[in-house]
Amino acid sequence: MQQFEPIAALATAPGIGAIAVVRVSGEGAIDITNRIFKGKDLSTQPSHTAHFGTLRQPDGTLIDEVLVTVFRAPTSFTKEDVVEISCHGSDYIIRQILTRLTREGVRLARPGEFTQRAFLNGQFDLVQAEAVADLIAADSEASHRSALSQLRGGFSRKLKDLRQQLIDFVALVELELDFGEEDVEFARRDQLRSLMVDVRRVLHPLIESFSVGNAVKNGVPTVIVGKPNAGKSTLLNALLDEEKAIVSDIPGTTRDVIEDELFIDGIRFRLIDTAGLRHTTDTIEAIGVERTRQQMEKASVVVYLFDGAETTPGELRRTIAELEEAGKPYLLVGNKADLTLDSGRQTLDDIAGKGKIIWISARDQRIDELKAALSLRVRTDSAVQTDGALITNARHLEHLTATDEALARAINGLDAGVTADWLAMDLRVALRHLGELTGEITTDDLLDSIFGRFCIGK
Template sequence: MLHSEPIAALATAPGIGAIAVIRVSGDDAIAITNRFFRGKDLTQQPTHTAHFGTLRNPDDTIIDEVLATVFRAPRSFTKEDVVEISCHGSEFIVRQILQRLVAEGVRLARPGEFTQRAFLNGQFDLVQAEAVADLIASDSDASHRAALTQLRGGFSKQLIDLRQQLIDFVALVELELDFGEEDVEFAHRDQLRQLMLSIRRVLHPLIESFAAGNVIKNGVATVIVGKPNAGKSTLLNALLNEEKAIVSDIPGTTRDVIEDELFIDGIRFRLIDTAGLRSATDKIEAIGIERTQQKMRDAALVIYLFDAASISTDDLQAALTEVHESGKPYLLVGNKLDALDTARKQQLEAVADESIHWISAAQHTNLDALRAALSNRVRTDAAVQIGSAVVTNVRHHDHLTGTDNALARALDGLDSGVTPDWLAMDLRVALQHLGELTGQITTDDLLDSIFSKFCIGK
């Protein structure tokens, strides 16, 4: 696979811009580009060098002045010969250059084909290849760090090493099958047990990190709930610093779900304002309240907001019971601090018997402290370790879980003294999952499914 048909694609975002970059990779990529490049002879230039010149039509008219950067195999992203053409960011110029490349025998690249070639040529494993797409799509410090950790090897290099050790043991177990009548044991069971336990110790934190990884990748679904007129829409507007939701003294103003995003300390929070929790007075409000309850069930974090100036102690106790029953992580937030005296605060704190975050959404009082509390609530979750190896991909989670389940069955088999053929069967399942996870075992359908989600030029 080190030399294959040349492909080309626009590597920068489509549209008008200062510059555009067209990537060409594959067999004779440098020589093909050199056919209509006027400047230094690109075929004679060393790798990792950039050269100014012009690209020409067959009639020798100029398409554009460009900078051609040469990367020679295997010292390129794809491990093939690569030329990156930096031209002016005109859609017309880009089309002209791509048409000239096609006329010279280059094929337009499929989505993700450059990264797919890099994987197939051994530049990195499949987990790292998928991290390329995650890095491009990252929109927060947390998602960027998670993708970068995976791109640099993350957990996959460790799993590849452990898989190889497991392969060695499986080979010995299967060798025992050839001597079934002689009752020999080539694979020392105690050593095999220790290896499987070691692999599971690596797997368990990764599996448990998936909930946090999903939050990092997709944002923290944070639902603001409470009674009508508690100030939920005012709080949403204050946190976003814009008039996103309609604010009114009329109870039940918010009848549908309103969403927007807020970044705090590199973490993306998906803030969701909801209809007030109460008995509905009409069909439309009932639908809004049902959506509120559904959002609470789906939320990663709940902000329960109450009007501290008017809520009764019984209502506060009932609210706490409702939040506890949801089973969701939450922050209890008391609004309208400006209307409270010390005695009233102490009374409500005694009823709640837990930390209350006091704010005034209308006056923007203590909002910075609330933002910090939101960030800390996520970061102190045992699974969220920003910058450490976390699992953000469903495919990875499924294979890690499958590996762990197979190893658990194999350990149970050791305890019950199963025959080598049954033991080998579970070990092979574990090897299959690990191999598919890292890309050591692949199918065309799997690769097409993964890389088809990439952008064309990557």
């Protein structure tokens, strides 16, 4: 465990409130707080205990009545001595406490410095440290669950075990280089190949999960498209339960992108209503149609809405072919189910395949099946089959991809019978990226970049 100078910061959100918490961590944190605290002698109190008393200025002037909680190293968040001072949530009181602490030798903390110390002291690895920020920022059940999984170890524990096995093999390969003239083989090539295949088998679903994980973290981009007057704006209003978009019988009313958010089963969806897809000579509407196509390219899910009472079998076939060619996950949604004849629905169902069309009535807000389908689409996406671990961070994706590419080169080299020095070179690259991912290999610039994005007090 490293020893650091004491630091302090407001750990709760800034602003006036009933309660605020000032956190102090580092060498001497308990003794320093004890010098300005009037109550029990904090230096003799056991860890994880709370004590009522007052904080005072050097001349005895009362600052506030407080509750001080003591956490002794190494059983605190930072693995250092930590004190948390719960006071009244007045900006003035908070300033007075922080000023009083700085006069006793405490430094104001930088953004993310408490979590950075926890990482440097071995409380968790770098992936888990980054998950702390994601957990604080989580605004949906899905993003909360993903961050919590990473905070508890998630995929990093498995990667650490595999990395250690790779290290053992690399050591044997490196040893062979010392006996190059003797033509000896310490690392069994069949076992090494099997291990590299196993590592890649773990990496692939994690890499593939990034598109879903990033969407879960930032909201799943969901584009509502279809021909003019299919009911897209009515559907958006029904999903949001408010009059967000203008609804009109005049085709082409929506000419720009309209966006809002919706939570379904704890998943945040970024709903995007777009201009109707059709050929038009109207310059403004044509721009809207082009923006619709751009949004489809960026979407994670495309909701294609069509008028069940007006759409012909030929039109539906062409639509399905275009959606398949686009290669985006999509849901076929038949609107105006209340106005569609049973025979017409049967024909369209036969074309799309049984159960492929979700029938709704946006005007009557009969949309529960669509909500369930959207939730199911995200939860059962093939990229999510990673034992609950999702990649939500671009830095993680970069290192996982680089590791996979290095191992692929090593496997190809092994099959081609390359010498040990070439093999060792690719294995070293793979190990470096795995180490940088979990923080076993770090630079000051990397740590400053990661923890600088945290809020002060965390």
